Amino acid sequence: MAPAVLVQNPTIAPVTDTIKDKLNLKSYPADLQAALDDAKAQFTKRNPNSLRLHEEAVNNLPGGNTRTLLYTTPFPLSMKSGKGHQVTDEDDHTYTDFVGELTAGLYGHSNPNILSSLTNTISTIGLNLGATTAAESRFASLMRSRFNLGRVRFCNSGTEANLHALAGARKYTGKRKVVVFSGGYHGAVLSFGSGQPAENNVDLDDWVLGRYNDVAGAKELIEGLEGQLAAVLVEGMQGAGGCIIGTKEFLAQCQESAHKIGALFMLDEVMTSRLAPGGLQSLLSLTPDLTTFGKYLGGGLAFGAFGGSTEVMSVYDPRQPGSLAHSGTFNNNTLAMHAGYAGLHDVYKPEVCEEFSKNGDAFREKLNKACEGTNCCFSGKGTIMAVHFSADGEMKESDVTCVEVIKEDWELKDLFWLEMMEEGYWISRRGTIAMILGTPQEELDRFVAAVESFLERHRNLVRS
Numbered sequence: 001m002a003p004a005v006l007v008q009n010p011t012i013a014p015v016t017d018t019i020k021d022k023l024n025l026k027s028y029p030a031d032l033q034a035a036l037d038d039a040k041a042q043f044t045k046r047n048p049n050s051l052r053l054h055e056e057a058v059n060n061l062p063g064g065n066t067r068t069l070l071y072t073t074p075f076p077l078s079m080k081s082g083k084g085h086q087v088t089d090e091d092d093h094t095y096t097d098f099v100g101e102l103t104a105g106l107y108g109h110s111n112p113n114i115l116s117s118l119t120n121t122i123s124t125i126g127l128n129l130g131a132t133t134a135a136e137s138r139f140a141s142l143m144r145s146r147f148n149l150g151r152v153r154f155c156n157s158g159t160e161a162n163l164h165a166l167a168g169a170r171k172y173t174g175k176r177k178v179v180v181f182s183g184g185y186h187g188a189v190l191s192f193g194s195g196q197p198a199e200n201n202v203d204l205d206d207w208v209l210g211r212y213n214d215v216a217g218a219k220e221l222i223e224g225l226e227g228q229l230a231a232v233l234v235e236g237m238q239g240a241g242g243c244i245i246g247t248k249e250f251l252a253q254c255q256e257s258a259h260k261i262g263a264l265f266m267l268d269e270v271m272t273s274r275l276a277p278g279g280l281q282s283l284l285s286l287t288p289d290l291t292t293f294g295k296y297l298g299g300g301l302a303f304g305a306f307g308g309s310t311e312v313m314s315v316y317d318p319r320q321p322g323s324l325a326h327s328g329t330f331n332n333n334t335l336a337m338h339a340g341y342a343g344l345h346d347v348y349k350p351e352v353c354e355e356f357s358k359n360g361d362a363f364r365e366k367l368n369k370a371c372e373g374t375n376c377c378f379s380g381k382g383t384i385m386a387v388h389f390s391a392d393g394e395m396k397e398s399d400v401t402c403v404e405v406i407k408e409d410w411e412l413k414d415l416f417w418l419e420m421m422e423e424g425y426w427i428s429r430r431g432t433i434a435m436i437l438g439t440p441q442e443e444l445d446r447f448v449a450a451v452e453s454f455l456e457r458h459r460n461l462v463r464s
């Protein structure tokens, strides 16, 4: 069997002291706007095919876009292919992929276990069988034992997982309101990034927003909703919110207060289940009534799942009169059921998960060391992290506690994003890094050096 952690096609570019040559500059502009203008001009010059494709795409998709996060100015970079831990754009630049499909890409672009599971499924099983299969029960059993669940149901995205889990919580409790936290993101129509429910959220009358990591505030808010509250829905680490770690005290308080008033405690582990063999909840000794999953657990295919105690999940048991219907053409699609199982069973074994998370923590520590004394820091846990540039002067990882206290300097973040592409790193523009299994250590070290030189060449912009 192939080793679980693979180093595939490591094309290590030499560490550059400066990217001045690449940017074709005599010196770095001291002014942020001028530096950004230079970096954008260089981006436009080196990516003519992406520009052309974007100009075509605006005729077919609103703004040329079908996934808002990927819309960037001056135009989005168009990727052509991926291999191992790398992606290659339409102008043939190859990058170390730190977007890692926002945590769904954990296995990389060509993991042999995943590839053989997919090709085997296509050639010997078939795409969709329109019936229950042994594969879905086998995968559910693995997820139950890994994440301490009574019962599981599959769906097609993390958004769906949260929608169905919330419907289950409402059915179980007979209540409607749900406490969520500003900065939280639970899906395309369950978004609270700005401290308000997004305009296109579902159930706009039912959300009650609290402040993340505010222990006393959460207690008062949740317990004050006795008789109305179906659930508290929270991420153990706010991923889209900027990799903000929830404290043990805060999350335990959410669980305790929910239970005190008969509401359910729902943990969104769509991103965080990869942080420990039993998910982030196992590190924090949390016992959610319902947990939602997605991303990498589909082996790289569209995937979602929700699970919890047998009693709560029985609201979805079709043998029970009056149970909730949960249909979905692709809920048990053969590709995700097989690739997801192969990934969790054969690749992301508990020991691989632990080692990978340790590497991620060590990487983040090195990055934060490089950032000392600047307004830049990296927050997060294990192999999921985010870069921050504070508009308020020096910032450390421990300052990243809730969206209300982070005043991001988005222009500096843009400059970082553009210049890291010049260095050969593909990072999400909002600054999230989700590592891919098998990324060579040399590429991590080279990134630390690239961050150091970014902070050095722009010292007038990053030091207060």
Ligand SMILES: Cc1ncc(COP(=O)(O)O)c(C=O)c1O
Pocket: 102, 156, 157, 158, 159, 160, 162, 185, 186, 187, 188, 235, 239, 240, 268, 269, 270, 271, 294, 295, 303, 304
């Ligand atoms: C914590 C969390 N929950 C839910 C979702 C929604 O998942 P999906 O994009 O698969 O719908 C995401 C996606 O980023 C997420 O980060």
